[in-house]
Amino acid sequence: MLFNSFPFLFFLPIAFASYWLIGKKQVQAQNLLLLIASYVFYAWWDYRFLGLIIISSAVDYVVGRKIEESSKDHKRKRWLALSLVVNLGMLCFFKYFNFFLGSFATLFGLDPSSFSLQIILPVGISFYTFQTLSYSIDIYRGKLKASNDPVAFFAFVAFFPQLVAGPIERAKNLLPQFSQTRKFDYAKATDGLRQMLWGFFKKIVVADNCAPIVDQIFAGYQDMSMLALWLGAFLFAFQIYCDFSGYSDIAIGTARLFGMELKQNFAFPYFSRDVAEFWRRWHISLSTWFRDYLYIPLGGSRGNKASIVRNVFIIFMVSGFWHGANWTFVAWGAVHAILFIPLILAKKNRINVSIVDKGSGNWIAQGLKIIFTFILVTVAWVFFRAPDISTALNYLNGMLIPNEYRGAPFRLNVVLISIIVMLVIEWFHRKKLHGLSIENKPTVFRWTLYLGISMLILLLGKMDSTSFIYFAF
Numbered sequence: 114m115l116f117n118s119f120p121f122l123f124f125l126p127i128a129f130a131s132y133w134l135i136g137k138k139q140v141q142a143q144n145l146l147l148l149i150a151s152y153v154f155y156a157w158w159d160y161r162f163l164g165l166i167i168i169s170s171a172v173d174y175v176v177g178r179k180i181e182e183s184s185k186d187h188k189r190k191r192w193l194a195l196s197l198v199v200n201l202g203m204l205c206f207f208k209y210f211n212f213f214l215g216s217f218a219t220l221f222g223l224d225p226s227s228f229s230l231q232i233i234l235p236v237g238i239s240f241y242t243f244q245t246l247s248y249s250i251d252i253y254r255g256k257l258k259a260s261n262d263p264v265a266f267f268a269f270v271a272f273f274p275q276l277v278a279g280p281i282e283r284a285k286n287l288l289p290q291f292s293q294t295r296k297f298d299y300a301k302a303t304d305g306l307r308q309m310l311w312g313f314f315k316k317i318v319v320a321d322n323c324a325p326i327v328d329q330i331f332a333g334y335q336d337m338s339m340l341a342l343w344l345g346a347f348l349f350a351f352q353i354y355c356d357f358s359g360y361s362d363i364a365i366g367t368a369r370l371f372g373m374e375l376k377q378n379f380a381f382p383y384f385s386r387d388v389a390e391f392w393r394r395w396h397i398s399l400s401t402w403f404r405d406y407l408y409i410p411l412g413g414s415r416g417n418k419a420s421i422v423r424n425v426f427i428i429f430m431v432s433g434f435w436h437g438a439n440w441t442f443v444a445w446g447a448v449h450a451i452l453f454i455p456l457i458l459a460k461k462n463r464i465n466v467s468i469v470d471k472g473s474g475n476w477i478a479q480g481l482k483i484i485f486t487f488i489l490v491t492v493a494w495v496f497f498r499a500p501d502i503s504t505a506l507n508y509l510n511g512m513l514i515p516n517e518y519r520g521a522p523f524r525l526n527v528v529l530i531s532i533i534v535m536l537v538i539e540w541f542h543r544k545k546l547h548g549l550s551i552e553n554k555p556t557v558f559r560w561t562l563y564l565g566i567s568m569l570i571l572l573l574g575k576m577d578s579t580s581f582i583y584f585a586f
Contacts, residue, residue: 116313116364125370132146145268151271151272152166155273159233165203165235168199169200169203176192176193176249178259193253203242204238204242212439236277239435240278240281243399244270244282246406247406274368278357279361281398282376286374295371302370304552305370307552308369311548312366313363313574314569315356316355318531318573319535322531322573322574323528331508334504335511345508348528350490350491351532365547381539381548384469385486387456388453388489390486392453399435412424429453430450433449441497441499442497448496492509492512549562
């Protein structure tokens with residue numbers, strides 16, 4: 114079920130009303146309702162893949178209990194290995210089987226299409242797989258106690274706001290909330306609605322209006338001017354940001370309606386002053402997951418320069434490959450690794466930790482750093498968007514060759530204005546949790562903004578029109 118769909122407009126009020134009518138002291142009943150609602154939400158897409166979530170949940174629930182009960186380390190390792198094999202096995206089969214088989218066939222000069230299987234990628238499998246894996250790993254490391262409530266645990270894995278595209282929640286943050294008594298908080302609920310409204314604006318008004326222009330430019334890039342190619346890359350940068358962060362805003366806001374707090378997943382990344390800061394602000398739940406469960410175990414920033422370079426390349430290459438079974442994603446990760454390594458070797462990867470403000474030094478210098486970082490990230494996005502490496506390289510080559518400008522695609526004014534509006538609002542709220550954190554503003558100002566954004570969504574957007582980009586990952 115899509116957030117930007119009519120079924121969701123009926124589903125959410127029913128789930129919300131039923132949830133709070135149960136009563137704040139009936140935690141088990143609320144958890145059961147959330148579990149059922151989450152399964153309905155997911156099954157709306159394809160009920161056949163609901164079994165994968167149930168299997169993943171059941172395996173890690175049992176594994177967690179067994180790891181905690183085992184006193185011998187070799188048994189604990191075996192149970193953890195079971196979790197890794199089952200979860201990563203399902204992920205690799207559905208997401209990467211055809212990729213590896215096709216690459217193997219190409220290597221030996223065979224036709225890849227004759228070896229491929231008709232495999233449908235289950236929506237959200239990359240997200241809930243990592244969520245359950247972190248639960249088992251944390252129990253093995255002694256950082257978390259195993260759950261003894263199967264309903265709460267299954268609801269934690271399948272919690273519908275963040276089920277299919279994150280944030281990737283850690284059990285130590287979200288799971289305890291399923292054991293606590295939840296009380297309706299009007300202030301949190303209204304802020305959740307504000308964040309949802311902002312997410313819908315970014316998705317429906319900005320991202321969905323960027324999409325057809327981006328598609329047109331990338332599809333016919335051979336006949337486009339240099340300026341048009343830069344425009345395509347620029348608009349895709351905002352399409353993917355507004356699409357994905359818009360989903361996260363809707364997810365986090367929806368969770369707050371049910372008394373649940375999810376972690377911030379985006380912290381205005383396009384205001385970053387270097388690539389290291391960008392990765393502290395972009396898809397935070399995934400970047401911190403790889404940091405804690407891959408980068409640090411590999412040695413992190415400890416050791417000699419060669420090991421640091423190796424670790425950085427591994428984490429970015431794996432991060433790229435996580436996004437999809439295509440060499441373009443690996444190349445995208447490699448580009449970011451190349452941009453990141455000089456900063457970490459020079460120990461300048463944490464010089465821009467605080468949010469840019471008047472205390473950050475010369476405003477002109479700060480602004481130039483933001484623009485330069487955005488350009489680097491935008492160039493890297495070409496690999497992410499292109500269907501193959503050859504197309505990406507040809508597209509980038511076209512961005513460097515001046516030629517005659519042959520006009521811009523349709524609705525450009527609407528798109529650029531919506532991007533400017535989004536950037537201005539987020540700039541003034543860059544120290545907040547989301548772009549519409551205006552609870553302290555005058556009532557007239559707040560409602561004027563609410564109505565204005567709602568009108569833009571109604572006039573410039575379409576419900577049930579497009580899925581979210583990260584549903585494909």
